[in-house]
Amino acid sequence: MVKFSIRALNIWFDAVHALKNVTMDITANEVLSIIGPANSGKTAFLRMLNRLNELSENFRMSGEVKLSRGNIKDMDTELLRKRVGMVFALPLPLPLSIFGNVAYGIKMHGIKNEKRQREIIKQALKQAYLWEEVKDRLDESAFKLSGGQQQRLCIARTLALKPDVILFDEPCSGLDPISTAKVEEAMLRLKTDYTIVLVTNNVKQAARVGDKTAFFLSGELVEIDKTDKIFTTPTDKRTDGYIRGKFG
């Protein structure tokens, strides 16, 4: 089943043409990894999916992006962003307790009953593989957690909103290998219930967790295919060059 369908998408920031005529589908309950060197447009693409690009005043676009057949342009941004959650490169806990961080989003969306909140938060923390580590200290400040724990807290915060899709923007770029492994494990488990789009600078990570992989270069989608195919017999020479580390 197709979750996102993107047709002839172009993005400009002032005169910079950040994405050029991208057409692709994102399948539900899969992990799509997006790889590419810096300035290849992969983050702009990701931020298109929850309309976060619109925060820049110089942003323009053409083409269309549909989420389950509805054009995202016609959706309410708050509701779209609830359905399409995002986890950022740097873990970004809010200056609240561990509980407060996860509760923040659901409170905002109108769930006031405290018992219900506790249930949702427990479930979200479990899904993010954090529950066992924090269950006895939910009232401590979120800043006391380690970097990897903070990132999983941010994942839990997104999960608590029960989204359809989760976007990961280089989620492990600031983490050590063990924390990275935990975050990857969480992603693999999550794909049974969610659709995941992962932007990463780590080609090996893309190979480990992606069902499909897309390769972007200077704003163009060079190739998208099954991860095995991309990493063994890519169609395009440029893809081959990048995954072998010849550039980028």
Added chain:
Amino acid sequence: MRKFREFFIEKLILICGLAAIFFVVLIFLFLLKEGLSVFGTVSPLKFLLGKSWYPISEPAQLGILPLILGSLLVTLGAAAISIPIGVACAVYIAEIAPLKIKEVLKSGIELLAAIPSVVLGFIGMVTLVPWVKSMFHLPTGLTALSGSIMLAFMAMPTIVSIAEDALYSVPKSYKEGALALGATHWQAIYRVILPAASSGILAAVMLGIGRVIGETMAVMMITGNAAVIPQSILVPIRTLTATIAAEMGEAVVGSEHYFALFAVGIVLFVMSFAINVTADLFLHKKK
């Protein structure tokens, strides 16, 4: 030769820096020496809590409670007006206004800061004072309220520009994080950006109040200068600053009155010093 020049310049800068501190200490010592001698004739408690200020009657009555209360009343009134408006204005400039309006507003605020206080006082005297008089059916419009409104205008540029800086320096990623969770713009401002900038905003407020409490000319012109304990905000009052400015010229050097005015200066100094230190604490907490 180069080493010598380096040495010379370094010492020159050191001397300049020390001179600034040296003069401040000197001024403070002078203030203390002149002010403390008043306590030979009146006890500190009686001075601070005395209810009447008749410095040239015989014997002189030197109680500055009405002046302290006058200053506090005007300051609180000004704070009540300028803090909500100033912070709201800062939020609008930092978060909501489109780029062009933002620039116009910012230069407008700077212009407001550039108006000399005596000019503001003068404008207040001919516009605000008659308005307050007819609005509340008072015998005179020279009241604490007029002073508060006028001072609110003076505190606002400080509050707006420092609070705006604090809001602006909240990392953009905080806002994006909140929005990515489906927060509306206002929810992101209210629950994430404002709390993250709170220490800077508090510092802005304290500095604004510091400006108000030390202001002299405008309050002297429009608060009526009656040294009585105020019963409401709609009566004439007199502030510590206005007292010094109005009476220093006619006090006989070396008289009780003269020393008492210096003591008033000490009280004022302590008050604004406390406010500035508080503001500093908030600013440092931020870093």
